[in-house]
Amino acid sequence: MTAPDIIVTAPLPPFLYDPLKAAYRCHDYFQASDKPGLLAAEGGRVRGLVQGGGSVTPTDLLDRLPALEIISVFGVGYDGVPVDYCRRRGIRVGHTPDVLTDDVADVAVGLVLMTGRGFAKADRFVRAGEWERRGPELTTKLGGKTAGILGLGRIGKAIAERLAAMKMSIAYTGRQAQPGVPYRFVPDLKALASLSDFLIVACPGGAATRHLVNADVLAALGKKGTIVNIARGSIIDEAALVRALETGTVKAAGLDVFENEPKVPEALRSMDNVVLLPHVGSGTNETRKAMGDLCLANLAAHFAGEPLPALIPELR
Numbered sequence: 429m430t431a432p433d434i435i436v437t438a439p440l441p442p443f444l445y446d447p448l449k450a451a452y453r454c455h456d457y458f459q460a461s462d463k464p465g466l467l468a469a470e471g472g473r474v475r476g477l478v479q480g481g482g483s484v485t486p487t488d489l490l491d492r493l494p495a496l497e498i499i500s501v502f503g504v505g506y507d508g509v510p511v512d513y514c515r516r517r518g519i520r521v522g523h524t525p526d527v528l529t530d531d532v533a534d535v536a537v538g539l540v541l542m543t544g545r546g547f548a549k550a551d552r553f554v555r556a557g558e559w560e561r562r563g564p565e566l567t568t569k570l571g572g573k574t575a576g577i578l579g580l581g582r583i584g585k586a587i588a589e590r591l592a593a594m595k596m597s598i599a600y601t602g603r604q605a606q607p608g609v610p611y612r613f614v615p616d617l618k619a620l621a622s623l624s625d626f627l628i629v630a631c632p633g634g635a636a637t638r639h640l641v642n643a644d645v646l647a648a649l650g651k652k653g654t655i656v657n658i659a660r661g662s663i664i665d666e667a668a669l670v671r672a673l674e675t676g677t678v679k680a681a682g683l684d685v686f687e688n689e690p691k692v693p694e695a696l697r698s699m700d701n702v703v704l705l706p707h708v709g710s711g712t713n714e715t716r717k718a719m720g721d722l723c724l725a726n727l728a729a730h731f732a733g734e735p736l737p738a739l740i741p742e743l744r
Contacts, residue, residue: 430453431451431452431453432452432453432475432476432731433452433453433454433455433470433473433474433475433476434448434452434453434454434455434474434475434476434477434478434727435454435455435457435470435471435474435476435477435478435493436448436454436455436456436457436458436477436478436479437457437458437477437478437479437480437483437485437489438458438478438479438480438483438502439458439459439480440478440480440502440720441716441720443716443717443720444478444502444719444720444723444724447720447724448478448724448727451724451727451728452476452727455470455474467489467492467493471492471493471494472493472494472495473495474493474495474496475495475496475497475498475731476496476497476498476499476500476727476730476731477490477493477496477498477499477500478499478500478501478502478723478727479499479500479501479502479508479509480501480502480503481501481502481503481504481505481506481508481523481524482503482505482508482660482689482707483501483508484508485499485508485509485510486510487510487513490510490513490514490517490519496517496519497518497519497520497730498519498520498521498522498726498727498730498736499514499519499520499521499522500521500522500523500723500724500726500727500730501521501522501523501524501723502524502719502720502723503523503524503710503719504523504524504525504528504583504710505523505632505633505660506521506523506740507632507633507634507635507660507662509521509740511740511742511743514743515742515743520730520736520739520743521739521740521742521743522722522723522726522727522730522736522737522738522739522740523726523738523740524718524719524722524723524738525582525738526582526738527715527718527719527722528709528710528715528718528719529582529583529586530586530715531709531710531711531712531715532583532586532658532709532710533583533586533587533589533590534590535658535684535705535708535709536583536587536590536628536630536656536658537587537590537591537594539656539658539682539683539684539703539705540570540575540591540626540628540654540656540682541570542682542703543626543654543656543680543681543682543701543703544567544568544570544573544626544654545567545568545570546564546565546567546568548703549565549700549701550564568625570594570595570596571594571595571596572595572596572597573596573597573625573626574596574597574598574599574623574624574625574626575587575588575591575596575597575598575599575624575625575626575628576599576600576601576614576620576621576623576624576626576627576628577598577599577600577601577611577628577630578600578601578602578617578620578627578628578629578630578631578640578641578663579600579601579602579629579630579631579632579659580600580602580606580609580611580630581630581631581632583630583658583659584600584628584630584631585609587628587630588600588611592611596626597612598611598612599611599612599613599614599620599623599624600612600613600614600620601613601614601615601616601617601619601620602631617640617641617645618644618645618648619648621645621646621648621649621650621653622648622649622650624649624653625652625653625654626653626654626655626656627641627645627649627653627654627655627656628656628657628658629641629655629656629657629658629659629663629664630658630659631659631663632659632660633659633660633661633662633663634660634662637660637662637663638662638663639662639663639664639665639668640663640664641655641657641663641664641665641669642665642668643665643668643671643672646668646669646672646677646678647672647677649678650677650678651676651677651678651679652679653678653679654678654679654680654681654682655669655678655680655681655682655683656681656682656683657681657682657683657684657685658684658685658709659685660685661683661685661686661687661688661689662687664687666686666687666688666693669681669696670693670695670696673695673696673699673701673702674695679701680701680702680703681696681701681702681703682702682703682705683696683702683703683704683705684705684706684707684708684709685707685709686707689706689707690706690707692704722737722738725737725738726738726739
């Protein structure tokens, strides 16, 4: 039996790409020098597509894949997938949730610690030899402070559990209050920002949440407040954030994601009250391997005629 044809639209690690090439007839669209030629020659046979969590798959590409049955996303985010288009065509979409929850939550907590307690700045202080000349600055006690979480999904809950163990007060906002959750629900994002010492972005990306954290929300967070983002760079209006930091409207920022990553504005890179990470939320060997396994399992289940282990909620 001929192996199904798969098109790959993002760079993949060997632990995912090697078994993918062993099980399927793979076409590397991402690295192809002649993308139109590849689609003309192979597009009609392609039944599966593998993309990254931060990849954008345009509908004009999918139009060139008339036999496409499934998109398997190597990531928990799928805001780059045209879900309505896939629903109309009957294309299944799988992703890799749950397996990265703990690692991403750990990074959020790390950013709270690094900004609140100033650990990144303190590291630079020691390396520069400043400790020999003067004492370090005092920083912020985290116990008793309020962490406002935008989006109390799997990752948001994991962040809340960790920060609550640090004796921080937890509040959250979302589409609606969640039953059985021991945290304060605040229905309005600006209201949540105004009562938060740390506003943590943990909601999905996509058009619905683009620039949800805007200048007004940052103003409500105010001079006492630090913004932390481990979700998608598009959720924060990055230009508004730069202005808020430059003018002292907000206290600090801890960012693992950016609007145009890997490009990070020079203004952010030059600020001493900003901690910058290169989108490492799920960046451990164990978690990336588990994500790869689930990406493969989604494909295998589809071609075996079985339910996907992780079909996106919108298509269930």
